[in-house]
Structures are given as C-alpha cells and as structure tokens.
Amino acid sequence: MVERRGEYRPSQEQESLYLYLNPETLLSQEEKDWLAQASIAHLSPLWLEKPRDTRLYGGAEDVVMNTLNGLAQFNIKDQELFGNPKDKILEERLPNFHVHYPPYVEYRTSDLYDTLQLDSSKARDLERQYVFFSYQEIFRRKHWLTVVHDHTNYGKDLAYWVSQYIPIVRTEHGPLVPPDNSPVDAAHLELFKEAKNLWFIAISESQFAQMSDLPWIGIVHNGIDPADFEFSGEKKGDYLLYMGRIAKAKSPDRAIKVAKALNTKLILAGHVEQTPESIAYFKNEIKPELNNKIMHIAGVSKEVRKELYRDARCVLVLGEWQEPFGLVSAEAMMSGTPVVGFNRGAIPEVVKNGVTGYVVDTEDGAIDATAEVLKGKINPWECRKRAELYFSLDVMVAKLVKIYREVRRRFDGESQETGRISFDMMEVDEETSRP
Numbered sequence: 001m002v003e004r005r006g007e008y009r010p011s012q013e014q015e016s017l018y019l020y021l022n023p024e025t026l027l028s029q030e031e032k033d034w035l036a037q038a039s040i041a042h043l044s045p046l047w048l049e050k051p052r053d054t055r056l057y058g059g060a061e062d063v064v065m066n067t068l069n070g071l072a073q074f075n076i077k078d079q080e081l082f083g084n085p086k087d088k089i090l091e092e093r094l095p096n097f098h099v100h101y102p103p104y105v106e107y108r109t110s111d112l113y114d115t116l117q118l119d120s121s122k123a124r125d126l127e128r129q130y131v132f133f134s135y136q137e138i139f140r141r142k143h144w145l146t147v148v149h150d151h152t153n154y155g156k157d158l159a160y161w162v163s164q165y166i167p168i169v170r171t172e173h174g175p176l177v178p179p180d181n182s183p184v185d186a187a188h189l190e191l192f193k194e195a196k197n198l199w200f201i202a203i204s205e206s207q208f209a210q211m212s213d214l215p216w217i218g219i220v221h222n223g224i225d226p227a228d229f230e231f232s233g234e235k236k237g238d239y240l241l242y243m244g245r246i247a248k249a250k251s252p253d254r255a256i257k258v259a260k261a262l263n264t265k266l267i268l269a270g271h272v273e274q275t276p277e278s279i280a281y282f283k284n285e286i287k288p289e290l291n292n293k294i295m296h297i298a299g300v301s302k303e304v305r306k307e308l309y310r311d312a313r314c315v316l317v318l319g320e321w322q323e324p325f326g327l328v329s330a331e332a333m334m335s336g337t338p339v340v341g342f343n344r345g346a347i348p349e350v351v352k353n354g355v356t357g358y359v360v361d362t363e364d365g366a367i368d369a370t371a372e373v374l375k376g377k378i379n380p381w382e383c384r385k386r387a388e389l390y391f392s393l394d395v396m397v398a399k400l401v402k403i404y405r406e407v408r409r410r411f412d413g414e415s416q417e418t419g420r421i422s423f424d425m426m427e428v429d430e431e432t433s434r435p
Contacts, residue, residue: 017226021388026398027074034405038146039078040071041138043155045173046130047116047123049086051093059327060151060173063222063396067149068094070223070397080141082134084112102133117274124154131155135162142166147404156192163197167411169217169403171201173324175345176210180249180321189214197411201403203325204346210322218403218421221349222325223396226388228302229334230310233380237311239265240370241337243328244319246296247273248281254318254363256289258340261367262374268296269308309335314357314373317341318366326350330391333357336380340369350391356383399423 027035042064044050050065068079068090078096081087085107087099101107106126116123135158138148148168150159159168175181176189189211192198199217202208208219240262242255252268259266272282290296300308309315315332316339317323323345330350332339339357341347353359357378358369372378389395402421409415 018388018392018394019231020385021392021394023073023394023398026394027401031401031405032074035071035074035076035401037077038404038408039080039144040076040404041080041141041145041148042068042082043131043134043148043150043152044081044083044087045151045153046084046127047113049084049089050081051087051089059222059325060171062224062327063171063173064151066223066225066393067397067400068097069225070393071401072097073394074397074401080145082130082137100134100137102130104129114274127152127154131158135159138162139165147408149400149404156188156198159198160192160195163195167197167199167407169199169201169407171203171220172207173203175322175324176207186211197407199403199407201400204349206322206346206349207324216420217407218399218423220396220399220403221391222327222330223391223393224327224330224334224387225393226334228306229331230306231334231336231380231384232310233336235311235313235337235380237308237313239267239312241308241312241315241332242266242268242270243300243305243308243315243331244270245273245278246270246282246286247275247278249321250319253285253289254366255316256286256294257363258316258318258366258370259294262371264313264370264374265293266295267308267312268294269300269305271298306335309337312337314370315339316366316370317347317351318363319344321345323347329357330387333383333387333391336384338373338378338380338383340366340373342366352382352386355379356386 044064045060048061050061068081071079072094081099083099083101085101091097091099115126131152131154138145139162142165145166148166150168150170151173156170159170162168177186193213195215198215200214202216202219203222205219208216240259242252244250246252255266272278309332315328315337317326317329318341325346329339329341329347333356339351341351341359343359343361348359351357351359358372360366360369406415406421
C-alpha cells in the first residue's frame with residue numbers, strides 16, 4: 001500500500017473560479033467518505049504528457065489531466081497513472097500520486113507524439129507494449145486497487161480478462177462506427193457486448209447511440225478546468241476563431257469561407273497535423289488563403305489560447321466528422337464566446353441552439369448564424385453558465401466518482417442494478433441569471 005502524503009486543498013483562487021456552480025454540492029458526504037478510501041488506476045493515452053504548455057491534439061490527455069486534478073481536489077486516497085514518461089513531474093504536484101511507464105529505453109528517448117504522427121505501425125507496437133506492461137502492473141496491484149479507468153485504444157482485450165479480478169471502466173474517446181472509425185475496429189468493439197465487470201463510458205449521447213448495446217455504465221461529458229480559461233462578457237477582438245488541428249476532417253477551409261463571406265478577420269489556431277494528407281491539405285487549401293485577414297497561428301500556448309478564446313467574437317466548429325464530444329465548443333463557452341457549429345455528432349448536445357450559439361446544417365446557414373452572433377444576439381453569460389453546469393472539470397469528476405463507486409458495488413455483489421446509472425440527483429440551478 002502506498003503512503004498517504006496528506007490532503008489536497010484547493011486554493012482560495014480555485015474556489016472562486018465558478019460563477020454559477022458550487023462543486024461542494026456535487027457529491028454526498030457518503031460518496032466523499034468512500035472516495036477518501038479509494039485507489040484508482042488510470043491508463044492514459046501514451047502520446048502526450050499531461051502537463052504541457054503548448055496545445056497539440058491531445059484532447060483525451062487533457063481530459064485525463066482534468067480527471068486527475070479533480071479527484072485530487074475531492075481528496076481521493078490514491079491515484080496510479082500509467083502514461084507518458086514526462087508525466088513523472090505530476091508526482092511533485094499531486095498528493096498520493098504515482099506514475100508508471102514501461103522501462104524500455106525507447107519510451108524515454110523517443111518523441112512519442114512524432115512516432116504517432118509519422119509511423120502508425122511502430123505506434124501500434126509501442127501502444128500494445130505499453131498496455132501489456134500497464135495491465136501486468138495492475139494485476140500485481142489488484143488486491144488494493146479499487147477501480148481501473150482505461151482511456152487507451154488497445155486496452156479492451158486485456159481489460160476483458162483482468163476485469164475478472166478488479167472492476168474496469170473504459171472511456172471511449174473517439175467515434176465507434178464507420179466512416180469515422182474503421183470497420184475492423186467497429187467489429188472488434190462488438191465482441192465486448194457481453195463483457196462482465198468491464199463497463200464503458202460514453203462522452204456524449206451521440207456517441208452512445210452509435211453502439212447502444214455495449215455494456216455502458218454512463219454518459220460523462222468531457223470536463224474542462226475553468227482555471228485554464230478567462231471569461232469576458234465583452235468581446236474585445238475583431239475576429240472569428242477556429243481552434244484545433246489543421247486537418248481535412250476538421251475543415252478549417254469552411255471557417256475561411258464564412259469569414260470571407262462576412263468580410264471578417266479569422267484566426268486559425270492550431271498545428272498542422274503531420275500526416276501526408278493533412279500537410280497537402282494545408283499546402284493546397286489553407287496556405288493560399290492566408291493574408292492579413294486570414295491568419296494561422298501554430299503551436300498555441302495556454303496563455304495565447306486563453307486570450308484568443310476570451311476576445312473572439314465567435315468560434316467556428318464546422319468539421320466534416322461526427323464529433324464524439326467537441327472540447328473546443330465547451331472551451332469557447334467557458335470563455336463566454338458563442339459557437340457556430342454543424343449539426344453533427346455531439347455538437348447539438350454541447351451548443352444550445354439560439355442560447356450559446358447556433359447549430360446549422362449548411363455553409364450558408366453558418367454564414368447567416370455567424371452574422372447573428374456578430375450582431376450580439378448571444379449572451380456571453382449564458383455561454384459561461386452552460387459550460388460550468390454541464391462541461392466543467394468538477395461535474396465530470398463527480399459523475400466519475402459515482403460510476404467508480406457503483407461498479408465497485410456491482411463487482412462486490414452489493415448492488416443488483418444493471419445498465420446505465422442516472423445523474424438526475426446532480427441538480428443544477430439553470431434559473432440563475434446574469435446581465
């Protein structure tokens with residue numbers, strides 16, 4: 001058993017981050033007492049370290065980081081993270097926290113994110129080795145771990161077997177079915193419909209509906225840390241914003257079309273995905289459009305990201321694929337910035353049409369909706385309220401705690417419940433208003 005190093009207490013600044021939400025009300029005292037005796041193991045995607053200044057793709061890693069921080073704030077007994085070697089620094093920042101990664105020299109000397117971008121075959125081999133190492137270590141700790149939370153692509157198979165000895169939950173971070181997931185991977189998921197002691201967490205109702213007969217335990221929207229963003233009720237910028245990797249699936253070219261139609265400045269903030277297809281897409285479709293009104297910023301730091309979201313008039317989310325969740329939309333709303341997004345995937349769950357932005361079906365609809373935003377039709381306070389009440393770090397973590405506790409009770413035979421659990425008990429006051 002690991003030694004407990006004392007309790008984490010949020011600073012006064014952290015406690016005053018929320019304008020609408022009181023995190024203390026999200027868990028009952030019984031749930032807090034249970035968490036104070038719980039040890040959770042997390043399997044994170046391997047490719048990016050959790051604490052980092054420059055925003056790369058890494059949405060799943062960001063969610064894992066917020067989960068770790070949130071559980072620490074709720075005073076969990078112990079957390080064990082399997083992840084990137086650079087995550088080791090977190091042992092100095094979080095109490096009762098330990099990091100594990102494969103001992104092989106390649107994991108310490110390679111740029112794992114570059115490997116993922118440039119050599120998919122090698123990346124698959126590295127991830128499989130990492131997952132195998134992680135589940136070996138988890139099996140060794142099975143008698144004192146409470147629950148395992150797996151965020152990896154290749155952990156399902158080993159999780160199926162290890163779940164005989166310890167309850168395991170898996171968050172699926174990507175699309176489940178073609179065309180955005182491969183037919184082979186979709187067929188592989190089908191094998192887990194009858195899994196016991198292995199439960200799945202969806203990040204949206206849209207994702208859940210893609211394969212509703214998996215053993216889902218709950219739907220937990222991704223949660224973001226309000227400390228990473230700065231709210232502003234007055235938009236001081238004169239620009240529209242696209243935030244995310246430059247790739248065809250994300251369609252920043254559509255954002256360019258909207259900006260040109262409205263004769264408005266646009267900032268494209270994000271790195272060019274280092275695949276041959278995305279490099280060619282940037283060269284042929286994006287770069288020729290860049291000028292003093294259409295600008296590209298690569299490698300956005302946290303502080304720059306915070307300022308861009310805060311001051312933007314509107315954030316455009318017009319990608320081709322079915323967004324499993326859409327962190328950019330939640331991040332924009334946390335900053336008080338409206339979103340115009342396509343009616344695809346989880347976008348209609350995140351963006352409340354006509355309240356925090358507009359959900360549209362066509363490029364012409366996006367142009368008209370963005371024009372409405374520029375007229376001031378969306379209240380920034382409503383954007384912030386929705387982000388806090390539904391997509392904040394503490395709400396996500398409170399739901400996860402309820403899931404961890406319930407799957408442990410089912411594993412121990414203390415609960416006869418089956419299927420998804422409800423979060424109806426987490427009441428929020430949507431009537432609270434601001435000017």
